[in-house]
Amino acid sequence: MKLKLTVYAVLLVCCVPFVFPTWWMATTSLKPVNEIFAFPPALWPRDATLDAYRQVFELQPFAQQYVNSLYIAIVVTAGTLVVSSLAGYAFARVPFRGSGVVFVIVLAGLLVPNEVTIIPLYRMFDGLGLVNTHWPLILIPILGAPSVLATFIMRQFFITLPRELEEAGRVDGLGRFGLFWQVSLPLAKPAIGAVAIFTFLHSWNLFLEPIVFLSSKEKFTIPQALTQYVDAYGGALWNVQLAAATMSALPVLIVFVLAQRQFVEGLAQAGLKG
Template identity: 50%
Template structure:
């Protein structure tokens, strides 16, 4: 439970930070080849995780990072989940009038301060939605922990649930009890973020 919780929190926080900064840059800042870079990043969402797992495993094994939580925390921030967050934040920031940026520049705000004091508070519904999606995906991830983790004390919830099955059969009563306990953090996340989540869904596409 602790392993899944702190991995989910770190992945969610990192993804929201990275996605909001990148989304703001692609939506409001001007730099060379902006659209080309965005399309290249967006195309990475079409690459399944299973395709990149072997070269990523080989690279991380050379760095002695296999059987640690590093592959479960940092690569997901920059993978398809992170790119989805960038796309989501970019689409939201595009809907914000440019006059806010211009007014901030007149007042002497740097782009980073404009993002922190003006854009980020406005993006709370979008970030709440991204928080739920990212935490849910990290909490339920089974394939990557199965590939990278060998030590049982490092296991996450999905791997721990698989331990109840062996050659003798499945202890279904223990599996069901553990499954109920494993859903509690997800319910808590949605409970605290549901207002912003529903607000974000309701405002999607509106200017």
């Protein structure tokens, strides 16, 4: 019993560096401006107010920007799951000549920084008339590095599945797609959970592409919108920024809480076999 209490105490102390910034963000968003930089700092606002949350929506079309980020993240997550699950299954279960070389070439895409490709991508989307639309924020993650990592995770998971399951499916008359859809994919929930979480987080926090491709405030996403809460002199409105940041963190926390077990299991399975 004492050992268990000691372990819990150590874990509680270790949690402080991770939990405290979130606590500080949420409580500071409730403070008046004169309390934010008060010394000694207070862990809870003396005169709590929701004025900063009101200003979040008054200074910008934050509700629309919030919806923009939410629907883009959902579409990107769904698209990445479709592409990565099909590609991962093909690399793991469909034998074809040069599959290992092709897979290495695909993985090499992870080594190319976004900053290197952003100018060619901008010129391509500008030629297609898609600048200042949400299409680049949807297509680039689905067909870019996040999808490559997702494909790697899905491939590693499918490799661990016993081949006897597919052989049983073939006896029942299933074709290749039937084996994927009815046998392999239902067993891949841990990997799907892991891919869904990191894809959603990547899309939700995407910053470089929005500032390059978007110019209308009504089309901004959350990370881009957070930089716009400044006063007439360009100084940050700290309580308003923290209020907006607090609201932007809620979907991330909800997604992680709902799928954290699948996330851990999926990453564990991805490292079992090469």
